[in-house]
Amino acid sequence: MTLSSLWVLAEPSNGSLTTGSLELLSAAHALATNVAAITWGDANAVAALAGEYGASTLYSVGDLGGALPGAPVASAIARLVESHGAPDAILIPTSYDGRDVAGRLSAKLNATVLTNVTGLADNAGLETEHPIFGGTQSAFARFTGSAPGIVVVRAKSFAAESTGGSPAVVAAAPIGDLGASGEARVLASHVEERTGPQLEDAAVVVSGGRGLGSADKYALIEELAGLLKGAAGASRAIVDAGWVPYSRQVGQTGKTVKPTVYLACAISGATQHMVGMKGSKNIVAVNKDPDAPIFQIADLGIVGDVNSVLPALIEALRQRA
Amino acid sequence: MNVVVCAKQIPDPAAPQSLEPSNNLNRSGKLILDEADTYGVEMALQLVDAAGSGEVTVVSMGAAADVAGLRNALAMGAAKAVIVSDDTLRGADALTTAKVLAAAIGRLEPDLVLAATESSDGYTGTLPVQLAELLDLPSITFAKKVTVNGTTINVERQTEAGYDEVTSPLPAVVTVTAGVVEPRYASFKGIMAAKSKPVEVLSVADLGLGDVVAAGTGQAVTRVVAAEARQSGEKHVDDGDGAQKIVAFLESIKVI
Numbered sequence: 221m222t223l224s225s226l227w228v229l230a231e232p233s234n235g236s237l238t239t240g241s242l243e244l245l246s247a248a249h250a251l252a253t254n255v256a257a258i259t260w261g262d263a264n265a266v267a268a269l270a271g272e273y274g275a276s277t278l279y280s281v282g283d284l285g286g287a288l289p290g291a292p293v294a295s296a297i298a299r300l301v302e303s304h305g306a307p308d309a310i311l312i313p314t315s316y317d318g319r320d321v322a323g324r325l326s327a328k329l330n331a332t333v334l335t336n337v338t339g340l341a342d343n344a345g346l347e348t349e350h351p352i353f354g355g356t357q358s359a360f361a362r363f364t365g366s367a368p369g370i371v372v373v374r375a376k377s378f379a380a381e382s383t384g385g386s387p388a389v390v391a392a393a394p395i396g397d398l399g400a401s402g403e404a405r406v407l408a409s410h411v412e413e414r415t416g417p418q419l420e421d422a423a424v425v426v427s428g429g430r431g432l433g434s435a436d437k438y439a440l441i442e443e444l445a446g447l448l449k450g451a452a453g454a455s456r457a458i459v460d461a462g463w464v465p466y467s468r469q470v471g472q473t474g475k476t477v478k479p480t481v482y483l484a485c486a487i488s489g490a491t492q493h494m495v496g497m498k499g500s501k502n503i504v505a506v507n508k509d510p511d512a513p514i515f516q517i518a519d520l521g522i523v524g525d526v527n528s529v530l531p532a533l534i535e536a537l538r539q540r541a
Numbered sequence: 542m543n544v545v546v547c548a549k550q551i552p553d554p555a556a557p558q559s560l561e562p563s564n565n566l567n568r569s570g571k572l573i574l575d576e577a578d579t580y581g582v583e584m585a586l587q588l589v590d591a592a593g594s595g596e597v598t599v600v601s602m603g604a605a606a607d608v609a610g611l612r613n614a615l616a617m618g619a620a621k622a623v624i625v626s627d628d629t630l631r632g633a634d635a636l637t638t639a640k641v642l643a644a645a646i647g648r649l650e651p652d653l654v655l656a657a658t659e660s661s662d663g664y665t666g667t668l669p670v671q672l673a674e675l676l677d678l679p680s681i682t683f684a685k686k687v688t689v690n691g692t693t694i695n696v697e698r699q700t701e702a703g704y705d706e707v708t709s710p711l712p713a714v715v716t717v718t719a720g721v722v723e724p725r726y727a728s729f730k731g732i733m734a735a736k737s738k739p740v741e742v743l744s745v746a747d748l749g750l751g752d753v754v755a756a757g758t759g760q761a762v763t764r765v766v767a768a769e770a771r772q773s774g775e776k777h778v779d780d781g782d783g784a785q786k787i788v789a790f791l792e793s794i795k796v797i
Contacts, residue, residue, distance in 0.1 A: 233701075288698075288707060290670060290680065316683050316700060323670025326636050332759030333635060335665045351768065353558055358768050365759030372667070404679040404709040412703035424796060448796065460719040466685070466699055472664055481796050483787075492554070492661075498771060502794050504787055510778070517771040520790045524779025532784035540788075540797065 223252040223342055225307035229321055230257040230270055237266050240313030242273045242380035244373055248311055249274025249383055251342050260284055260293055263390050271388040273380065278388035281395060290320025291402040296393040298328040306367040309346050314374045322372045332363055333370040338377040354491025355498050375420060375476045417451050424450025425479045427470055428458060431486025431508060432526060435463035440530045441485060447537040455487045471496035486526045489514030542592035544585040545646050547656035548578040548599045550610035554661050564762040565632045566662060574610035577657035579724035580717050585655050586618045587722060588689055596620035600645050602630060602638055605742045615735035616727030627745040634758035639671035644748040647676060654714040658683055673714035680714040681707050685721050
């Protein structure tokens with residue numbers, strides 16, 4: 221038996237849809253007979269893409285007039301539930317705006333929301349999988365109330381796979397009256413300069429932790445990442461300490477990465493960090509503490525001081541270049 | 542300007558964590574103020590200071606047998622704390638928690654509600670926005686810089702690509718990322734003063750929410766299993782050859 225209907229929040233990004241949205245469309249397509257997507261901005265520009273990844277209908281919230289997406293998009297979805305009936309569940313990517321939509325929608329519909337989901341199965345109804353305690357255990361859950369359940373899914377939980385479907389049919393999803401809740405407005409957007417691949421997409425990720433000793437030592441991480449044509453990441457500890465911006469954070473509260481190789485430098489391996497990187501194909505760890513938890517999951521562990529190992533590694537890679 | 546900060550007392554994240562037979566998180570050990578909440582407390586204190594009047598109230602839900610974590614916020618400078626504590630709230634989900642906090646916060650009529658982006662034990666990350674919806678307030682999440690100008694709040698909000706400048710009228714709900722401000726350490730004077738600051742303990746009945754809580758959570762954990770363990774590989778103590786070992790490993794997996 222398959223589920224009859226799943227809706228997916230398809231987040232627009234530069235005229236396309238985010239990878240996380242395509243992953244969820246693929247997951248929904250594998251589980252349900254009918255898949256509809258909800259997007260905002262220029263829906264016509266992404267109707268072919270939404271269809272290719274499994275959506276038959278694309279609900280268009282339209283232009284948000286500068287409003288933060290959370291309130292207007294949740295309002296439009298709530299109205300769709302009223303007018304079209306509830307799907308079995310609504311799948312939402314774990315992202316800044318996705319979480320806003322999920323929270324608003326949950327309160328509007330009095331619907332339960334399950335977050336940090338990394339797996340979905342139809343087990344006589346939708347069953348969700350949640351890694352807990354740093355991914356050492358998996359909790360499975362299901363909705364017990366009336367539909368729709370709201371499911372917020374972590375990035376990279378599913379592969380985005382083209383189904384070869386025809387373009388989704390675009391249908392309007394009006395926002396309705398928001399009252400005070402819709403009054404947050406975006407005045408300007410700033411793009412921070414970056415070089416090299418995105419953290420989530422990089423084949424090589426080099427991350428640094430508190431064991432580096434000081435903020436200036438993070439330059440070693442960036443240089444190493446550059447030499448390996450990878451991206452530089454960070455543990456929560458040094459993000460909280462203000463050494464590097466939040467966008468670099470790997471872990472439960474940051475990004476999930478699954479590169480070909482992950483180099484954890486001076487990262488002890490708090491559960492918070494492990495859940496964001498333990499899906500990496502290969503893990504190399506350098507840490508002074510031979511008992512650091514990171515060594516338990518490392519394919520290659522070097523017990524040593526990053527301040528001697530990393531400069532030597534950088535030198536060796538430079539000579540090969 | 543009156544600011545409410547949502548705060549949570551959680552089991553020490555550095556200590557081993559476990560589940561009870563009910564699959565609820567074991568909270569029987571010592572509870573501490575979630576470090577993620579200290580940023581909201583600090584920001585609230587700074588905003589009230591800048592406004593020149595008003596106070597900071599900490600609002601929480603959970604067991605009230607030990608409120609040392611809330612006293613910590615009071616020692617930093619918050620004026621009072623409110624905690625909703627009730628056995629019927631054991632295992633409450635995010636939406637139920639949001640309904641309870643909305644009722645507790647609504648009575649205070651704050652100009653601003655601050656919260657962390659998510660707690661460090663449950664990591665649900667939806668509560669502040671659910672709260673905003675229930676209170677019919679605008680919300681701005683993932684603030685990395687906050688300024689208040691009269692009845693307007695301006696926020697630099699973290700995005701995938703960088704940040705957005707976002708503005709909203711007050712009252713509003715704002716979530717702050719860690720590192721947005723440097724939380725102060727409580728002074729000895731602050732710690733002493735905190736001992737006599739009011740901590741109001743409310744029950745579900747006090748808030749008239751018996752029916753809401755009795756309706757349950759709409760979710761059930763069906764099973765918990767050990768995840769497939771990742772095998773550890775070789776471990777070498779660096780005696781000058783650590784870098785070469787890494788180079789050889791990267792070659793073996795054809796990264797270089």
